[in-house]
Amino acid sequence: MTEFLQHLVNGVSLGTIYALIALGYTMVYGVLKLINFAHGDVYMAAAYAGFYIATALDVRTHPTVGKAVAVFVGSMVFAGALGWAIERFAYRPLRNRPRLATLITAIGVSFLLEYGFQLPSLQSQGRTFEEMLRGWGWTVPGWLDAAVGFLPASFPPGPTPRFFPEPFVRVDWTVLGGVHVSNYDVVSFLVAVAFMLGLQWIIYRTRFGMAMRAVSFDSKVAGLMGIPVNRVISTTFILGSVLAAVAALLVAGSRPRIDPIMGLMPGLKAFVAAVFGGIGNVPGAMLGGIVLGLAEEMVAGYALSSFRDGIAFAILILMLLVRPEGLLGRVTVEKV
Amino acid sequence: MGRARLVLRPAAPFLVSLPLLWLLQGALPQYYSFVFVNIAVNVILAVSLNVVNGFTGQFSIGHAAFMAVGAYTAALVTTGMQDLQIAGLPLTASDAVVFFLAIMAGMAAASLAGLLVGIPSLRLRGDYLAIVTLGFGEIIRVIIENTKVLGQATGISGLPPYTNVVWAGVGVVATVVMARRLLLSTQGRALLAIREDEVAAEAMGVDTVGWKVRAFVISAAFAGLAGVLLVHKIQLVTPRMFTFVKSMEVVVMVVLGGMGSITGSIVAATLLTVALESLQAADQYRMVIFSLLLIVLMLTRPSGLFGTREIWDAVPRWMRRRSDGGTP
Numbered sequence: 001m002t003e004f005l006q007h008l009v010n011g012v013s014l015g016t017i018y019a020l021i022a023l024g025y026t027m028v029y030g031v032l033k034l035i036n037f038a039h040g041d042v043y044m045a046a047a048y049a050g051f052y053i054a055t056a057l058d059v060r061t062h063p064t065v066g067k068a069v070a071v072f073v074g075s076m077v078f079a080g081a082l083g084w085a086i087e088r089f090a091y092r093p094l095r096n097r098p099r100l101a102t103l104i105t106a107i108g109v110s111f112l113l114e115y116g117f118q119l120p121s122l123q124s125q126g127r128t129f130e131e132m133l134r135g136w137g138w139t140v141p142g143w144l145d146a147a148v149g150f151l152p153a154s155f156p157p158g159p160t161p162r163f164f165p166e167p168f169v170r171v172d173w174t175v176l177g178g179v180h181v182s183n184y185d186v187v188s189f190l191v192a193v194a195f196m197l198g199l200q201w202i203i204y205r206t207r208f209g210m211a212m213r214a215v216s217f218d219s220k221v222a223g224l225m226g227i228p229v230n231r232v233i234s235t236t237f238i239l240g241s242v243l244a245a246v247a248a249l250l251v252a253g254s255r256p257r258i259d260p261i262m263g264l265m266p267g268l269k270a271f272v273a274a275v276f277g278g279i280g281n282v283p284g285a286m287l288g289g290i291v292l293g294l295a296e297e298m299v300a301g302y303a304l305s306s307f308r309d310g311i312a313f314a315i316l317i318l319m320l321l322v323r324p325e326g327l328l329g330r331v332t333v334e335k336v
Numbered sequence: 337m338g339r340a341r342l343v344l345r346p347a348a349p350f351l352v353s354l355p356l357l358w359l360l361q362g363a364l365p366q367y368y369s370f371v372f373v374n375i376a377v378n379v380i381l382a383v384s385l386n387v388v389n390g391f392t393g394q395f396s397i398g399h400a401a402f403m404a405v406g407a408y409t410a411a412l413v414t415t416g417m418q419d420l421q422i423a424g425l426p427l428t429a430s431d432a433v434v435f436f437l438a439i440m441a442g443m444a445a446a447s448l449a450g451l452l453v454g455i456p457s458l459r460l461r462g463d464y465l466a467i468v469t470l471g472f473g474e475i476i477r478v479i480i481e482n483t484k485v486l487g488q489a490t491g492i493s494g495l496p497p498y499t500n501v502v503w504a505g506v507g508v509v510a511t512v513v514m515a516r517r518l519l520l521s522t523q524g525r526a527l528l529a530i531r532e533d534e535v536a537a538e539a540m541g542v543d544t545v546g547w548k549v550r551a552f553v554i555s556a557a558f559a560g561l562a563g564v565l566l567v568h569k570i571q572l573v574t575p576r577m578f579t580f581v582k583s584m585e586v587v588v589m590v591v592l593g594g595m596g597s598i599t600g601s602i603v604a605a606t607l608l609t610v611a612l613e614s615l616q617a618a619d620q621y622r623m624v625i626f627s628l629l630l631i632v633l634m635l636t637r638p639s640g641l642f643g644t645r646e647i648w649d650a651v652p653r654w655m656r657r658r659s660d661g662g663t664p
Contacts, residue, residue: 035463093635100395101638103463104591107397108630111584115623268474271467310478313471320456320464 002178007301008294013185013254015293016192020247021270022277022285023199024240030216030280031236033099034091037106039244040267041113042082046245047258048117048157050075051164060165068167076245083241084234092230110267117260118159122151161259164252188250195246196286199239203282212236216280269296269312276319278329287327346517349509357505369501373569375609376504377562380511382589382605383598384558387515389587390595390644391524392551393531394458398469399559399586401476404578405449406442406560407567408480411492413438414568418496435498439564446560447553449476454552459545465552473583480575491574499568507565511558515598518554527551531596581623585612588626591633594640599647604640 021043028036053074054060057067090109094102119125126148130140171183203209214222215232223229251266252258273292277284292312300308325331364372381399388396414434422430449472457468480486487493518524526547529537538544567573589608593600612622633640 035467090631090635094638097638099463100393101634103395103466104587105631105634107466107584107587108627108634111623111627112631115620115627119620119624265474268467268471272471275464275467304482306482307478310475313468313475316471317453317456317468320460320468324460324464 002176003301005176005179007297009179009181009185010301011294011297012290013189013293014297015290016189017247017251017289018266018270018273018293019286019289020192020195020243020250021266022273022289023196023282024244025271025274026277026279026282026285027212027236027240029274030282031212031219031233032091032102034102034106035271036237036240037103037267038086038090038109038113039240040263040265040270041110042079042086042241042263043244043248043266044117044258044260044263045082045113046075046079046241047164047248047252047262048162049078049245050249050252051162051258052155054165054167059167063165063167063169065168071167072246072249075249076242079241079245079248080238083237083244087234087237092233114261114264117156119156120158121153121155123148123153126151157260159260161257164256164258166256167253182254184254188253191246191250195243199243200282202239208232208235265309272312272316272319275316275326278326281326281328284326284328346513349513350506353505353509354502357502360505361501364501370569371610371613372501373499373504373565374613375606376508377566377569378586378589378605378609379508379602380558380562380565381586382593382601383511383515384555384562385586385590386593386595386598386601387518387527387551387555387558389590390597390601391515391519391527391531392548393534393595394548394552395463395466396469396552396555397466397580397583397587398453398471398473399555400578400580400582401469401473402446402449402556402559403563403566403582404476404480404575405556405563406446407563407573407578408486408492409445409560410438410442410564411495411567411573412485413441414496414498415492415494431496431498435503435568438498438568439561442564443557443560446563447557450553450556451549454549454556458548458552469583470580473578473580476578477575487574489575491572491576493572495568495571495573497568497571499565504565504569507561511561512598512602514554514558519598523547523550584623584626588630590640591630592640594642594644596644597640597642597646600640600642600645603642603647 021039024039024042025036028034028039050071054067054071057070059067059071086109090105091102094105120128130145130148133140168183173181173183175181201209203212211222211227211232212235214225214227215229219229222232247266269292270289273288274285275288276291277286277288292315295315296308296311299311319326360372361369381403385396385399388394417434417437420430420434422433425433453468453472457465481489518527526537526542529540529542530544530547534544563578566577585608589605590601592608593602593604615622
């Protein structure tokens, strides 16, 4: 029983993370009918943004609540800007092309972020370039040498994982005779729920939310009714990316290892969660995230832990066979 | 005349290429024959992926997974039958029979996997296929790394070096003939109709799901062939050889060559393979360059180098022998 409760706690804490990421997929799919493959990598980039801000603020040696909030906000702002830029420069020029073109671009952006972050830092790339020039028998001009010195020495971070500093001291509680719950679990659960409620409020209680639902229903007609479709789509990307940043920081707080491909698996699994709940459906994404987190924990706990990564896709294929519109999704008929 | 022609036409490419490949086999030094097999494998991959991504207008990004299925199946066959010599046959002929059986087994297994993946995902709209094939690649890796018979993460080593220039060349010819004849057939027209407008195709009585699944299965089978050829050249098969990176390479080849153009795929696959081979030092930039290439291509020239045209479309019409030279 204790074991089951422990898996339940772990599953819910993992599930809220998936839910936060899945919301980004589902909202973007709702307004653009596009699977934003780069979403998982926005999550990764946000984790790195948080890491750099935390390093600059020296959180590792002097953690305070104020700094933790600063890291949070800074990373959210960065992720929002990244999401906006991806939409503006990679997806918007292709808005009226066949959907396949945007999908391919999305995959391109995703791989660019993943592998771009794995390159050696700009400074060491510059040094390599200088070495190459010298190897060809050229003299390196002084201004170039000086310019290389100004390049960032730790960006891109390279493939080796970094360790996120702890924003506050970890406290473990044992409740119900043996179930371990840490203050990280509690805080991240509360933060995730707060953000999801906030999103729910934005979508169903504000003018912007109404515009977003209208665009998602029929973007052409929404445009005719005077809704600024482009602005709604941009804002949707920003919202989704901010939620991904929240997820990234909550994960980085409790599992501090971050690396450039950390977004790949959570991104794919969150997409599965979105499909499970019915893609385009906001409550469905939250439900799907929790279900997927629980399923993964249970499989890892009771069956084989090495099949952990496979279960999500087994669920996806099963779901597509049985109920392709998702748990809460509505059946849509393609009209000509 | 008519009957002889019917038999000769599909066989002619093989009859012409076989002696040439024999000569090439003798002429190429070790390293170049390795490069040749590499190019051949990538051409097979690109042309077969083009059947799904180009002709049918779907988007699969898990081609490497089908390669893996084919490669592992064939590896089990050849390692199992390595010491076996079929009675009454010289050693080389016996090896050839074994390798042929292995290729057939690999292609069959890969097409079965294609059927399994294709049926659930192709009933739905295009973008699901992308994510399911992506996921399938992961599942295959997880399964391989957890199966004792398949050597888990270390893979199977010591495969017999059956692949040579002739086998690889015949593989390429077979793939290209398959794609070309498929494109010009009734079935090919059904695929093109699905690419152009799925709803309209369905209204015209095209069994869209059925044809999509068939195209996907054919494509998977030839990916399996590429996998078999590759692993019997480098004599080793590990799960690391069939990652996303490999799938992405193939996607870039198809997109660069032009989705729907067979010769475009061939040219792009050859160019990219040679470029990668000579850029070994810049290995870490490989994926960055690929992804940038994808984005820039999509933003500036989404039809790739060739679009849906073929090389021979550049030949003026009056120089062509008959009118069947162009793509429909």
